[in-house]
Amino acid sequence: MTALETLGAPAGVPVAAPTTTHTYERAGVPGSGTTRVRRVPQLLLRVLAPLALIGLWQLSDTLDWVSPQVLPGPMAILDAYRELWAVGDLQAALPISLQRAGTGLLVGGTAGLVLGVVAGLSVTAERFYDAPLQMLRTIPFIALVPLFVVWFGIGETSKVALIIGASIFPVYLNTYHGIRGIDRKLLEVGRTFDMSRWETIRLVVVPLAMPGILVGWRYAAGAALLGLVAAEQINSQAGIGYILNTANQFQRTDIILAGILVYAALGLVVDVVMRTLEHVLLPWRATHDGR
């Protein structure tokens, strides 16, 4: 029979080769037993890598494998924290820096979101400002601190402007591409049922582009924190970027690393916040969790 020959099956014995079977067994309800047993090593895995790293680090310090100039040990860094805390710098830095980064992120992210949504939905808008934005995006804001002083003065404006500049593009880029990635068929639904532009954006476009948008915000949050370092070169007496800059100037490697760890901790906070947001905002996703 041709139908089968062309389907790659060799014509021949009608009784087939032995079948391999597998047995799967399951008792009880999901969420019990097995699941809990597995969760412990998972948690372990998550903290194992960092803990091992810290151990090795302290060891290399204690055994003088590397000079403290190159990499101060964890204890030295703890001391640095104690010092910063005693002077009150750390307590002062965080709220100030977070406020700056937060304001910039909010303004820049919102602008990026709006621009991204509009460009994603309208070719005209895209033609009008996508190219200029792509050009602006590449500009190294960090190198422009003196110019920002000229343009925005030495007050909070210039600091926040720098952070806005850093956080606008990740959100724009990911929003735009998130929206362009929406299956045309789903936007057709909106057109077919005469949904208003606004309803389409609210109910269809933004929710479906949300995964991409969240990646953009995630990146923007990092960029905003990064922007602090440049922004707090401008007339600041406090802030986590200020601490880093000063430590840099006075060769305090331990404080630099302490500051970096604060950044890393903030990175972790951002991660947790974004993961939570993803859970809250994307309950509908039919995706895998990469088993």
Add this chain to the structure above:
Amino acid sequence: MTALETLGAPAGVPVAAPTTTHTYERAGVPGSGTTRVRRVPQLLLRVLAPLALIGLWQLSDTLDWVSPQVLPGPMAILDAYRELWAVGDLQAALPISLQRAGTGLLVGGTAGLVLGVVAGLSVTAERFYDAPLQMLRTIPFIALVPLFVVWFGIGETSKVALIIGASIFPVYLNTYHGIRGIDRKLLEVGRTFDMSRWETIRLVVVPLAMPGILVGWRYAAGAALLGLVAAEQINSQAGIGYILNTANQFQRTDIILAGILVYAALGLVVDVVMRTLEHVLLPWRATHDGR
């Protein structure tokens, strides 16, 4: 009839309200007539905004609305180019900088891609290194230039390391999320047909995550260029970042702006390259173009 009443239709007159109709007409083959007429204003739109901006800029310079310290005019910037060109700085800068940025981008981007693919497909891998990477991501590399000198020396290594650090995370983040965003149903196809891990990645995972991956590379390219500014603070006599840094030190606002425009042009090149890549790599996409 209940079926209808509950469907929101008021029971009543069987003969319906007057119908609104629309007539659509089209003659000839697509690509002719109407299409061409429309394309001109589109191109116009793309260049209009930049051109108008430049005109206004020169005007404000000529009429002395803003001091040249605040914003030198386009002619002044042209002069700056002439100067840079005469000295030979610009010709020297671009190949060197592009090589640095390119190497860092290639290494960092590839690392980010591999890490992203693995974390996207394996929860174990994700548990192992996603959190550390999220922490690393937030670290402000720009503030670490002295530490990079200590860790990686003053040769090309430290410069490229900085750029790697800048470009690894955009690709990682977008790849990871791109893969997590793939519909579970499509990965099931791979499992059902006993595709090998590698075939699944090659034929299903990477192609479907490609839109996200490309956004990541797009962003990474920008980050690599940005990294130049920091990297070329270290033992460099040439490079576009070096020119910016030097101009900054000598208050040469015109050269700073000239350098920025070079960045902007590079941004445009990146945009064109990525758009071309998107066209080449994503011919299968059933997306809209935001009419």
Add this chain to the structure above:
Amino acid sequence: MTAADTTPATTPTTTPTTGPAEEVLSHEAVLTGEPVVRLEGLSKSYGEQVILDGIDLTVGRGEFVALLGPSGTGKTTLLRILGRLEDASSGRATIAEKTSVVFQEPRLIQAQRVWRNVVLAAGRGAGARQAAHAALAEVGLADKAQAWPKTLSGGEAQRVGLARALFREPDLLLLDEPFGALDAFTRRKAQDLVLALWQEHQPGVLLVTHDVEESLLLADRVIVLGGGHIQADIRVTTPRPRDTTSPEFNATKREVLAHLSQVSPHVSPDHPAHRDYGKIS
């Protein structure tokens, strides 16, 4: 009329499709209102491939038209043009503005719950949710209102798509195989719903289906599409509800099947499918 009689334009119930569309309107009394669809010389190509080639078609308000044709013949393409989702390559189309579409695949917005999918365009009013619940109850899915689309079975998703389309009162209802994933009983219920809505509000209906019996049970007119042309335009005048066992019904069924077999690319006269088509509707 017999099954052997397969030439389209010679049967009395087949309207010639080459004449101007107005003719169809003028000598047919079944139409209850102004046309909601009028296509004149409508063509559609994808690249070199001509899908629709000079289609003339008029559907009146209150007319129920079924569209049959082999897979890949352009039924969905035609519906998309009528739904203003696709541009024609050439020709003229006059189409009622208020249309409702049941797409061939459910096309639910994954990011919105089932009830919201039903009332997508109904704004934020408090009534929207209640109306959605009622519409869902009509298709037997009252308990799925709060579910996410990804958790629906194939047939459930299709019914949500149907509820969404029927929720509006369109002038033109476009249905692309809306009952394909439903079992016999659920399907019958959905058919009743569409019929009831149609009788109440008199929209023009264009129903794409592969089920010849279904088309003859529901429609006033059965159109067979093939090779880019309307191959047959058969009027069904038996009053509803129709009896599938009646001789007229089966004669019309055989006629439609004959037209279909003519345009089916893989069917030669001695192919078993041809021989058995009576059994496989």
Add this chain to the structure above:
Amino acid sequence: MTAADTTPATTPTTTPTTGPAEEVLSHEAVLTGEPVVRLEGLSKSYGEQVILDGIDLTVGRGEFVALLGPSGTGKTTLLRILGRLEDASSGRATIAEKTSVVFQEPRLIQAQRVWRNVVLAAGRGAGARQAAHAALAEVGLADKAQAWPKTLSGGEAQRVGLARALFREPDLLLLDEPFGALDAFTRRKAQDLVLALWQEHQPGVLLVTHDVEESLLLADRVIVLGGGHIQADIRVTTPRPRDTTSPEFNATKREVLAHLSQVSPHVSPDHPAHRDYGKIS
């Protein structure tokens, strides 16, 4: 047997489903080989909602089983468990390793051309492309080999999914409404293809369909799923090809419909769908 005879376990061709699965195997000679599916007390819940409730089922190698049931009753869920895509909540399942699935929706990889979708797991060899072309020719899509999935019509996409599943030689072939979007003639051709493949290689086949006639034309055994249980397990012993007009055929059809009507949630005895079900298969 008459249409009025609707109690499942009392008809002679209905196997009681509460006994151990081995019984089915022991007293039935139709099975040609070792079982490719053996489910014992298999249950599946989503949250509070119990979809499958203690299913016992054995399918032998070479056995062709049709699975019927109302929309949302758990047919796809069962198939997913058999395809090892879903974990059961409790129970025991022994399943042949080499399975092939035609999913309810086409599930083509949009990023790969049609031919590559057919031979996804066939590696990079030069033969893959030729084999894909041949398989596509079998479903009448030779000219679509180079197309992108997004450009396919509904029925074309479904046929690509079928070609993909038939390309392998599975021990267990799982078909979830594989002909739903096909017109009568294309459908018949596809059915022939499945039958031919089945006869040649003798896999166990589980075919989910809503078309009662189709199930009776193709299968050895028709299982009706409802309320989480197997409501009926009806053996069809008429030799193939079967005649849809024969009295036995129609008696079995009525029996299956009766079982279906019993488990259909929306059907009361006086519902019109119940009255007319003979017409709407």
Add this chain to the structure above:
Amino acid sequence: GGDADAGSGSDGATKLTISYQDTAFPALIEASGVLDGADLDVEWVNLTGPAANLQALYSKAIDLGHMGDTSLTIEQANSKTDWTADNAPLEIVAGWRNGNDPEFSPLVTAVRTDSGITEVADAKGKKWGFNFGGYNHAQYLVSLVQGGLTEDDIEPTQFADGATSAAAFNAGEVDIYSGGHGPILGALASGDAEIILDDSQTAIPALNVWTARKDVLDDEEKDAALEEFFERMSGYWAWHDENPEEVKKILVEQLKVDDARADFEYEVRRGAFRAFDDGLLAEEQAVAQALFDGKAIPKLPEVGIGFDPRYNEVQGAISSADAQAAQ
């Protein structure tokens, strides 16, 4: 920006917006109490690096910007228009430094002990780290000249800022270094490095200066306020000398430096205002010449144009000679 244009403070006192490159000096001045009861309001601004200070001056965000004495020379040399006494937009109005004790010289040329270099001439073919612009750069260029070398004889290793340059030297990435003394204290103390030339040997003034915009100086009210400010500031150095413990404590708090660095910073931040006399201007002109010869600046400016001695008297400014004698 218009911060500095605010003119008078709430109580009618004239407001001065004054920048410094770290937060320590403002804190010390505050602690010294020299400004207490003054008829002026000082708003302290922290701007890192000369570039930000110059830009803040141009944009009128500040009245006084803090930088090194060479920064304005470079600014003048890079200016499109030639500066004259009339059109110079900026003027240095105060300059100060400690005495010329080589132990606490702000500016040095140092070598890694393992490099085998004992005098500049040995640096042939070696890696020499420096940072561009400012008096660190001048120290590098003058050191080369003193060793009879040109840039072609060595491996010039350029960094964008002093901190990175010092980090490279401390890490042993370069053999010889010209720049700030403070950042390499650790390497000097451990014996890894030693100084071969200090700023007195290269005759580089290495002053900290405050630069004012011309229109501020032309504003009578501000001029008067500046006069009072500098008069009071002249009293600061005595307090500094008398309160080493308090000064060091503030230095540690503000700059997060360790004790050794605090001791050094205490010493290096001592001193007095220097008079803009011919001797100083000659030194400054020599620095400009070195920069010009080293192609660090495109033209040779007349540096005197950038110095306005009008407050020297109230500052109690002393000549270099007196400073040396005082030591």
